[in-house]
Amino acid sequence: xxxxxxxxxxxxxxxxxxxxxxxxxxxxxxxxxxxxxxxxxxxxxxxxxxxxxxxxxxxxxxxxxxxxxxxxxxxxxxxxxxxxxxxxxxxxxxxxxxxxxxxxxxxxxxxxxxxxxxxxxxxxxxxxxxxxxxxxxxxxxxxxxxxxxxxxxxxxxxxxxxxxxxxxxxxxxxxxxxxxxxxxxxxxxxxxxxxxxxxxxxxxxxxxxxxxxxxxx
Numbered sequence: 001x002x003x004x005x006x007x008x009x010x011x012x013x014x015x016x017x018x019x020x021x022x023x024x025x026x027x028x029x030x031x032x033x034x035x036x037x038x039x040x041x042x043x044x045x046x047x048x049x050x051x052x053x054x055x056x057x058x059x060x061x062x063x064x065x066x067x068x069x070x071x072x073x074x075x076x077x078x079x080x081x082x083x084x085x086x087x088x089x090x091x092x093x094x095x096x097x098x099x100x101x102x103x104x105x106x107x108x109x110x111x112x113x114x115x116x117x118x119x120x121x122x123x124x125x126x127x128x129x130x131x132x133x134x135x136x137x138x139x140x141x142x143x144x145x146x147x148x149x150x151x152x153x154x155x156x157x158x159x160x161x162x163x164x165x166x167x168x169x170x171x172x173x174x175x176x177x178x179x180x181x182x183x184x185x186x187x188x189x190x191x192x193x194x195x196x197x198x199x200x201x202x203x204x205x206x207x208x209x210x211x212x213x214x215x216x217x
Contacts, residue, residue: 001029002022002024002029002033003022003023003024004021004022004023005023007019007021013049015047015048017047019045019056021043022042022043022060024060025037025042025061025063026063026065027067028064034064037116037119037120038120038124038127040120043056043058043116044056055116057077058075060116061073062119067126067152068151069108069156070111071112071113072085072092072110072111072112073114073118073119074112074114075114076114076115078114079114082112085112089110089112108153109153126156129161129194132161132193133161133162135189136161136163136165136185139185139188139189143165143184143188144168145166145168145185146166146167146168146170146172147165148163148166148217149163149164149217150215150216151215154212154215158208158212160194160198160212161194161195161198164178164212165178165182165184165195166178166181173216175202175209179199179202182199182202183199
């Protein structure tokens with residue numbers, strides 16, 4: 001659910017006025033809000049006294065159900081209250097879960113961020129990964145690769161792509177098969193930097209595969 005509230009704010013020149021600010025953003029309800037946020041057009045206000053245009057910082061709850069991302073974004077000035085914010089986040093998250101129907105239950109953990117810039121950086125990073133995933137899907141047939149997915153929240157936690165390449169007919173529950181698929185992909189396009197990094201990780205630490213194999217579908 002996307003929610004806005006009338007808030008009292010102060011412009012950089014000291015003028016106090018009220019403005020409508022978004023405090024909860026649901027990308028599922030309104031996908032366009034994600035791009036507006038990335039373009040730094042969310043909660044951008046103009047002071048009626050001096051005309052100063054600025055970002056009005058406030059708490060924002062960001063939710064993207066498709067990508068399994070729920071973020072509690074506190075103002076940057078709250079960084080020195082990180083412990084209290086984490087406790088507050090956990091309580092509010094658990095309270096919110098009680099209001100979800102069983103089929104809507106969230107089975108992934110919330111993120112705590114400070115400052116809208118941190119959220120924008122996260123979204124931009126994930127956008128880069130999604131671009132590489134799209135390239136993989138386009139190349140899969142040509143390279144005789146199959147693809148499999150893991151949960152977005154797990155991929156985010158491990159800092160790896162959520163779309164995985166396997167040689168056609170290969171066993172998707174074997175690390176060596178995934179490594180082989182990654183090598184085929186990277187040999188064809190070495191500019192897929194997130195997949196290059198993933199290959200390095202899984203080649204050095206095959207235990208990473210143990211973290212994802214039960215989630216592959």
